[in-house]
Amino acid sequence: MEFELSPVEQRVLGCLIEKEMATPDHYPLTLNALVNACNQKNNRYPVMELDSATVEQTLFELRTEHKLAVEVSASGSRVMKYRHNVAEHWSFSLSQMAILCELFIRGPQTPGDLRAHCSRLHALADSNQVEMLLHELKNHEEGCFVVQLPRQPGKRERRWAHLFGAAPEIQEEEPEEIAVPEMQTGPSRLERIQTLEDEVSDLKQELADLKEAFEAFKTAFE
Known part of the structure; x- marks a missing residue:
């Protein structure tokens, strides 16, 4: 990447792209509309x-350093409006633009999150x-624009980040630990079975004793 956008520049550029795609009837944006877009609580x-x-x-x-924004004057209005200028730098499809836009305004995301x-x-x-x-986008003929990040602990999907700003810190993925079964310190399976058999035998004997006592009780009243 020939330049690095600051976090605020990424937010402003992302909002310009977002509003062009989501609300084209209200695009380009006035300064006030862009401020509101940058400070949204959702998305x-x-x-x-x-x-x-x-x-x-x-x-x-x-506008001046990166040539990524343009100031335009609305017909019959003294209020200036602004639009992005990405298309004059790179040839992204609408699908690719949508993905980059979401990475600009939301940060690193998984493919599942990006689709939603x-x-x-x-x-x-x-x-x-x-x-x-x-x-x-990673293998684009005009440059590498995204990178896959290491998997986060407890997550199935790996996130992706754009490369229009400072390169994200890439840490080597720690190898997954292989769980080693702990040594059994309690009774073995055979010992547990033997204990259960002994308990069943005792219960049978108690039942037999109860039957014998009951028969003796009945005989006393005959």
Whole structure:
């Protein structure tokens, strides 16, 4: 990657992509609309509290340093609006854009999570399609845009992260521990069976004694 976007730049760019795909009738965005998008409580991780000055400065950096945002003037309005400029840098499909957008605004995710979250932007068939798209982004002819992270303890699926910012810290996956059965310190299986047989034999004897006592009781009153 030829540059690294800060976390705030990733959030602003991700929100521009998101609103273009999710609400095209309200895109490009005004500064106020973009601030609200960046500070949403849902569909965001982490949740941010950005003010207008910070978002405006971030837009300036995206426009001048990275050429990833454009300022546009709306017809008959003095309020400036903003759109992203990703398409002039890389040739991503709509499916790939949806995945990158979700990674920008939510952080690392599993293929299953990405499929669920991308559904509001662009429908994806299943997790297998997401896996295919992630590998396309990893081996893209214009660069490597995503990376697979080590499996988290207790998780079945591994997460993926984008590479438009600082490279995520990759730690070697610890080998799975093989559970070794503990040595049995209690009675063996044969000993437990013998104990049960002894208990059954005792119960039979007690039952026989009760029957004998009952018969003797009946005889006394005949």
